[in-house]
Amino acid sequence: MAGTVKSFQVNTFAGGSLTADVIKTVKVKQGDLGADVTSQTGEIATVYAYADITGNITSATFIKTVASKMGGLYGDVTSQTGEIGSLSVYGNINGNIESATFIKKIASKAGGIGADAKITALHGDLLAVSTYDTLAGKLVADNLIKKIAVKAGDITGNVRAATIGSVSAINLDGAILSAAEIGKVTLKGNILDSYILGGYDIGMDGTFGGADDLLQGGNIKSVSAAKGQFARSFISAGYLPESPDTIGLPDAGQAADFGSISKVVFASKDPNPTFDYGIFAVTEIKPFKIGKEPAQTDGFFKVEIVGG
Numbered sequence: 001m002a003g004t005v006k007s008f009q010v011n012t013f014a015g016g017s018l019t020a021d022v023i024k025t026v027k028v029k030q031g032d033l034g035a036d037v038t039s040q041t042g043e044i045a046t047v048y049a050y051a052d053i054t055g056n057i058t059s060a061t062f063i064k065t066v067a068s069k070m071g072g073l074y075g076d077v078t079s080q081t082g083e084i085g086s087l088s089v090y091g092n093i094n095g096n097i098e099s100a101t102f103i104k105k106i107a108s109k110a111g112g113i114g115a116d117a118k119i120t121a122l123h124g125d126l127l128a129v130s131t132y133d134t135l136a137g138k139l140v141a142d143n144l145i146k147k148i149a150v151k152a153g154d155i156t157g158n159v160r161a162a163t164i165g166s167v168s169a170i171n172l173d174g175a176i177l178s179a180a181e182i183g184k185v186t187l188k189g190n191i192l193d194s195y196i197l198g199g200y201d202i203g204m205d206g207t208f209g210g211a212d213d214l215l216q217g218g219n220i221k222s223v224s225a226a227k228g229q230f231a232r233s234f235i236s237a238g239y240l241p242e243s244p245d246t247i248g249l250p251d252a253g254q255a256a257d258f259g260s261i262s263k264v265v266f267a268s269k270d271p272n273p274t275f276d277y278g279i280f281a282v283t284e285i286k287p288f289k290i291g292k293e294p295a296q297t298d299g300f301f302k303v304e305i306v307g308g
């Protein structure tokens with residue numbers, strides 16, 4: 001279809017495709033949106049489905065709003081030259097979301113982000129990500145990720161940005177947070193099998209390894225799991241610790257020029273550790289306590305200034 005689709009309203013739109021130069025509004029009032037929605041020269045302003053979105057949404061420029069009232073996202077959402085404004089669904093996010101520039105808001109009211117989903121802001125910020133349940137996929141932004149809020153689940157996936165503002169969840173469990181500047185990380189539960197890396201950049205692939213990894217200086221402002229346990233995990237600034245996951249990476253055990261950690265809080269540490277873990281920084285680790293005891297190196301648990 002050439003030209004502009006101003007308003008396309010149907011009760012259900014289970015398959016096929018809708019393609020036009022510009023698409024203003026697609027509204028599926030009762031069922032799933034299973035069709036692919038594609039704009040070829042301009043934007044896609046609004047896509048709404050009552051239930052699941054299972055088709056792919058692809059805009060030649062930007063996408064303003066994608067919403068599902070009672071369903072999840074199972075297709076991919078791509079803006080090829082512009083931003084993605086708001087993407088909000090009720091259920092799980094299991095598709096990939098990629099913006100050529102920035103993303104303002106990603107939200108799941110009752111679900112989480114699946115392990116195979118990757119959300120990418122290629123040249124800009126990913127401002128706000130909020131979910132009810134676990135964030136298992138990857139979040140990567142070229143610049144800032146301002147806020148990640150997981151209300152009742154864990155973070156088990158990987159997050160990469162130049163700066164991460166605030167992160168909150170129940171547990172960090174098998175997670176990687178990677179940014180030159182990491183602000184405030186707050187857990188209601190535990191920090192298990194995870195990496196909070198201020199300075200070690202896992203790159204836009206959102207995972208350890210590959211040509212996009214880079215060791216540089218970095219800072220971590222605050223990591224708090226006030227009632228939780230810290231086990232088999234690493235809070236590290238300007239340094240890539242050696243661990244079962246980092247063995248074989250060229251920078252494992254290497255330090256950059258600087259790295260500081262301002263605040264760490266947790267209630268207890270791993271009672272049965274089997275490899276070195278802990279808190280590492282190049283420049284400074286502000287003194288902190290575990291329970292009533294000053295935190296210090298104790299067997300496999302390390303509190304260490306490294307490099308230099």
Ligand SMILES: [Ca+2]
Pocket residue numbers: 202203204205206207208209210211212213
């Ligand atoms: Ca990588």
